Amino acid sequence: MFTDSHCHLTFPELAADMPGVRAAMAAARVTRALCISTTMEEFPAVQALAAQYDNFWATAGVHPDSENVHEPSVDELVAATRLPKVVAVGETGLDYYQMDERKGGRGIGDMGWQRERFRTHIRAARQAGVPLVIHTRAASDDTLAILREEGEEGGTGSAGGVFHCFTETREVARAALDLGFYVSLSGIVTFKNARELHEVATLIPDDRLLIETDAPYLAPVPYRGKVNTPAYVPHVAARLAELRGSSADRIGEITSANFNRLFKKVAS
Numbered sequence: 005m006f007t008d009s010h011c012h013l014t015f016p017e018l019a020a021d022m023p024g025v026r027a028a029m030a031a032a033r034v035t036r037a038l039c040i041s042t043t044m045e046e047f048p049a050v051q052a053l054a055a056q057y058d059n060f061w062a063t064a065g066v067h068p069d070s071e072n073v074h075e076p077s078v079d080e081l082v083a084a085t086r087l088p089k090v091v092a093v094g095e096t097g098l099d100y101y102q103m104d105e106r107k108g109g110r111g112i113g114d115m116g117w118q119r120e121r122f123r124t125h126i127r128a129a130r131q132a133g134v135p136l137v138i139h140t141r142a143a144s145d146d147t148l149a150i151l152r153e154e155g156e157e158g159g160t161g162s163a164g165g166v167f168h169c170f171t172e173t174r175e176v177a178r179a180a181l182d183l184g185f186y187v188s189l190s191g192i193v194t195f196k197n198a199r200e201l202h203e204v205a206t207l208i209p210d211d212r213l214l215i216e217t218d219a220p221y222l223a224p225v226p227y228r229g230k231v232n233t234p235a236y237v238p239h240v241a242a243r244l245a246e247l248r249g250s251s252a253d254r255i256g257e258i259t260s261a262n263f264n265r266l267f268k269k270v271a272s
Contacts, residue, residue, distance in 0.1 A: 005035060005253065005257070006032070006033055006238050006241060006259075006260065007034070007037070007214075007237075007259060008216055008219070008234035009168070009188050009214040009216045009259070009263055010038055010168045010214075010216035010218055011037050011039060011217050011219040011232075012042070012218070013025065013050075013053055013060070013234075014039065014046060014049045014053060018233065028233055029233075029235050031235065032235040033256075034234050035059055035260075036060070036061070037059065037060055038061050038091070038267070039054050039061065040063050040094070040095050041065050041066075044066060044076050045073060047084060050063070051084070051087050054089035054090070055087075061089050061091045061267065062089050062091070063092040063095065064081055064085055064087075064090050064092075064094075065081065065092075065093050065095055065137070066125075067095055067096070067099075067139060068098050068118045068121065069099050069102075075124075076128075078124055078128045081125060081128035081129075082128050090134075090269075091267040091268075091269040092129070092135050092136065093128050093129040093132065093135075093136055093137070094129075095137045095139045096121065096122055096125035096126075096137065096138060096139065098115070098146050099139060099140070100146075101143075119146065123150060123154060126150070129163035130155075130161060130163045134163065134267075135165035136164070136166075137165060137166055138168060139169070140176075141171070144176045148179050151183055152183070157183055164185060164186075165186070166186040166214055166266060167185055167187050167188065168188045169189075169216065170187045170188060170201070170204065171192060171198075173200060174200065174203055177208065181209070181212055186214050186262060186266055187212060187213065189204075189214075189216070189244065190215075190216050190224075191218070191222045191224030191225070191227075191228070191232065191236065191240055193224075193240060194225040194228075195225065195228070212262065213244075213255075213259055214262055214266070215237055215240045215255065215259045216240070218232065219232035219236070220232050224239040224240055225239065227239075238252060238256070241253075241256050241259070242255075
């Protein structure tokens with residue numbers, strides 16, 4: 005019924021009790037999960053986990069915040085997508101959130117390594133014919149600009165993909181949709197103070213919407229502040245149902261169908 009389109013099941017908070025995680029998913033009618041890679045060092049464990057279970061899938065990529073890790077080439081990422089159960093490149097993108105030039109920290113000009121890494125992932129996804137899982141935080145202008153520069157405008161040959169754990173403005177959401185991307189909402193949409201995100205939740209078309217947990221982080225209300233798990237993704241669906249005048253089951257149905265459409269290897 006429900007699909008968690010983005011979680012980190014190899015992180016220690018969850019990996020230590022995979023039987024418990026899976027039992028909780030089954031009880032909550034969460035039938036599938038996409039396990040996300042954040043470094044190439046972590047990728048073998050992510051791919052192995054997906055290969056072990058018939059309702060898990062994996063991505064290959066390096067999170068923009070990951071430093072002092074192996075930088076994959078286009079060829080390495082393409083090769084990773086050829087492995088069983090690997091359906092996307094990412095998570096990738098840009099994250100400028102921790103920058104503070106006023107305190108002597110790094111500025112946008114110092115983040116060229118992130119932008120080059122992002123371009124490598126985009127090119128790999130296009131070559132492999134799989135979508136991108138995009139993380140963008142405090143960097144939406146550059147994220148959108150690089151996607152356009154790399155030809156990601158929804159046309160023939162575009163990789164496409166999803167803006168995961170979306171927390172940006174309505175304008176950024178519209179721009180992402182205009183480029184042909186899906187938008188995924190997490191437990192943040194259940195927070196009372198996420199007012200602009202509540203508005204974003206109403207403008208995403210049914211056929212471009214995904215839901216996720218980003219577990220073990222960002223647990224939805226009523227579990228906010230606790231370790232998150234894929235079993236909690238129905239709470240995201242329930243809040244979206246309230247905002248969109250629908251039902252949680254209907255949100256589960258359409259987002260699961262969208263998951264199949266975007267991550268084509270899942271349904272093949």
